[in-house]
Amino acid sequence: MPNLVEIRDLKIGARTDSGREVQIIKGVSIDVAAGEIVALIGESGSGKTTIALSLMGHVRPGCYFQGGSVTVAGRDMAALRESERAKLRGTDVAYVPQSAAAAFNPAIKLIDQVVEVAKIHNLMPMAEARAKAVELFRALALPDPDTIGERYPHQVSGGQLQRLAAAMALIGGPKLVIFDEPTTALDVTTQIEVLRAFKSVMKAGGMGGVYVSHDLAVVAQIADRIVVLRGGEVQEEGTTAAILDNAQHPYTRDLLAAFHPVTHAAVALPESATPRPPALEVRGIFAGYGPLTAEGLPAKQVLKDVSCKLEKGRNLGVIGESGCGKSTLARVIAGLVAPAKGQILLDGKEMAGDLKKRSKEELRRLQIVFQLADTALNPSTPIGDILGRPLTFYHGMKGAARDARVAELLDMVHLPKNMRHRLPSELSGGQKQRINLARGLAANPEVILCDEITSALDTVVAAAVIELLKELQRELQLSYVFISHDLATVQAICDDVIVMNGGVNVETLPAAQIMESAQHPYTRLLLASVPKLDPGWLDSLADDPAFERAGRSSLLSQV
Template identity: 70%
Template sequence: MTNLVEVRNLKIEATTDAGRVVEIIKGVSLDIADGEIIALIGESGSGKTTVALSLMGHARPGCRITSGAINVNGKDMAALSEKERAKLRGTDIAYVPQSAAASFNPASTIMEQVIEVTRIHRLMPPEQARKRAVELFRALSLPDPDGIGARYPHQVSGGQLQRLSAAMALIGDPKLVIFDEPTTALDVTTQIDVLKAFKSVMRAGGIAGVYVSHDLAVVAQIADRIVVLKGGEVQETGTTAQILSAAQHPYTRELLAAFEPKRRQAQAEASTNQLLRIDNVTAGYGAAREDGLPLIRAVNSVSLVVEKGRNLGVIGESGCGKSTLARVIAGIHPAAAGDIVFDGKELQRAAGNRSQDQLREMQIVFQYADTALNPAKPVEDIIARPLAFYHRLDKQARSKRVDELLDMVRLPKALRYRHPSELSGGQKQRVNFARALAANPKLIICDEITSALDTVVASAVIELLKELQRELGLSYIFISHDLSVVEAICDEIMVMYNGERVEQITPDKVKAATHPYSKLLFSSVPKLDPTWLDGLVRDPELVSQYGHR
């Protein structure tokens, strides 16, 4: 088997905003054979995407390839001119981005965008290109392959758009396709369909691939070999089976261990003290109807109970109403109907009508720390804000408490002077959490707080939450679409579908779920087993009724 790609001693430098030059890729070497799919895995900032993009001869703004050879199909991408590289992009080598939604032009039809590569490179006449596109739509298991090209990007689902992005990459018959975390933003039920489609098309065409991800279970389903990266260096390389069953490097073993966080110790006896109870809560968007309920119901007659010192997980696909429910409980999005009782007292539906103590005792930590933290303020000001607002502490007392809170979330005290842009994703989320703890709450609502973090960092955040709960007697509502995370920290799991609560079970009863949607959801979670996807058999009736193709 000959090598399609040979990378030798690749080095890439980046220039910081302060003008300092930092080597971010430090002598990486790797090979990819014809028709072989390799995965680049590692934590955020390990260099996965930077290495993958270098195969197209591309370096992101502020970065430059300083040395090394990047041979793709006999051509050194690093030595070619930009004009020569442009001729190879879309023909010899293609790219499938993480966010297909951000890559499509909303003003053009899908078909015009998919066949654009053939027009730019003059590969075939427009009519032939359209026929080829329909063949790819069919091969990628897209619904209505003959008609979907006439739609606009906003008229198809996220999973469909991701597969259409693959069709765009494949239409030029490339020899190598780079997949940059293409399923990260998808629900597990949609992710399975997309993975199956990618795998079958790549196999059928004998196309080589590079799959960038931090999700080992996804990688296990599609890759022949795995390259483990950390700090811009290769830590370990091996076949998928070797890496999963007999990893040699300590960092690889750490990645594997983080895939399934340790479960929280079950409570010896259930608390009988209700901290939160919501009854038949309905909320949504759009104009109110005659009955006072919103035109579009995002949350429909949902009831739940959270007991003191215990945790409730809320799980379901995107758009099922999880985050709206969190905002309703916090009073950010007032309910249209139903009751919310917190610590024995009925709450007003809107946060603005609640007492300061009620606001203090219930905090929410948002999914994206990037947008939740004020970029213009240093960390100490961000954490000190609730201390001044809720507790009226003076400057000296606030400063001391900020140090204590940073220590609580395992961050060095020196970080207090930094701005959010100077922190990693995991550090930002810990600051986000420290700010919630500053209020001294009884309940913290965690809205997808680990979804933007890589596996190792997410695992560390979960362990931190468990430790803080033991120390402070907190309760959590944990909203996620990641079942392993919810199982690791929650006493009860509530499944939502289409704005409604369809089932509530304990983590140890997941395999005995009774609702059809719960069964489909739990059976779609990838396993650390390379044969899992090929052997997966899902009930066609469940998929057609509850799956979003």
């Protein structure tokens, strides 16, 4: 039986800013059998997504096919006319993007976007397509599957939106599904459900898959084989078990080593005769959406009496699964969502809950770095202008002084000065996130809210960003609130951790001792849900009565 995918000696070129021709994919050959899932791994810029997009006959602007073939179900996608490729996209081959937030139209209901493929290709009546969409919502463990499609993209969490993007790809029953980092926005417990659903749907439909990821533990659960890429070339390939247990190439071993970041050495609080106020303090915050009730609380409560402290020079982690209120807490602190009740204090002084009522100095001292650099950076604005705006707004810098400070900021986040002339679309994911961070640093803040800023980055780049944050903290005396669903990342940078579930702070722990000190059953579930570098780990959970007894439904009833 012929392979579903046969990539032979694929070469893809690109033109640099100076007009120079470079080769970014250098003679890659990969096979995918029918029903097989092959993972492409490697750090940012290794060519993973470029190869995956070539399976749809697509290359990014400025890139072009130089040679080789990309055969899917017997048809060379690189050689077809664009009109012929369009007929195959969504039916023969489908794509689940990394950034679902950038893939959805904010003005159209979710259900109408999910069934669009069926409408475009006239695959089935719309009533049938909507029924199939609801089945997929249920299979992908989405809440309220019968009605969630009636919402708009901004009315669901990032993890939920990622699963809706998967439903959009799967509704056409494709032969090949390309997963481009589809679980980066998911917390560990939701990730388990989604991976199980992916495996079940793929197996039931006999679909082949190409899974692009930087998370080796996720790859271990879903992939049959792994292809390791670096600089547009294959470094090593083999079965998942062989790569994880007996990697041969030094680069593969480096990737495996980066999976285990070094635990952060907690910063001791200095002794002082006069106690210092915390850098940031949150007291009894209630927040949400919708009209206020008679008690003065929002109809849809997201945060319920949340309190926490961030001491100066230390880092506070906020963990919990998708929809628990982590990002809403960050937005409340930043003033983007006004609380119904409670106080936010910066260096002991209360700030207004509404961003518009805060002084420019308060805005400067407290900055937020958003999760998705793709949507946080204006795609039509050069990097120099993106970094220059806060310099002018907060410090009145113009002309040569502003240009010099932009160069300093780029150097601060270890990027070349000539990058100031580029657009965000011309940068890798790791580079965009560094620009996102540099924009926050432009204000010279005291506290930075980091909202899932490493979730979309590969392990090597994420580790580099964490080290950069530590370096900047030492040099600039910063304090961080680090919001994440990645427990290893939190342990790598935080001194203390609060665990959130259902809008409630259920436990506060020292980050370095979270494994040993966790008492709350929900915290223990989170810890038990962290994927391991073991291909049989996910399947073993179904046979683990202890894990199932500590499952989400029973735990949530205890909170």
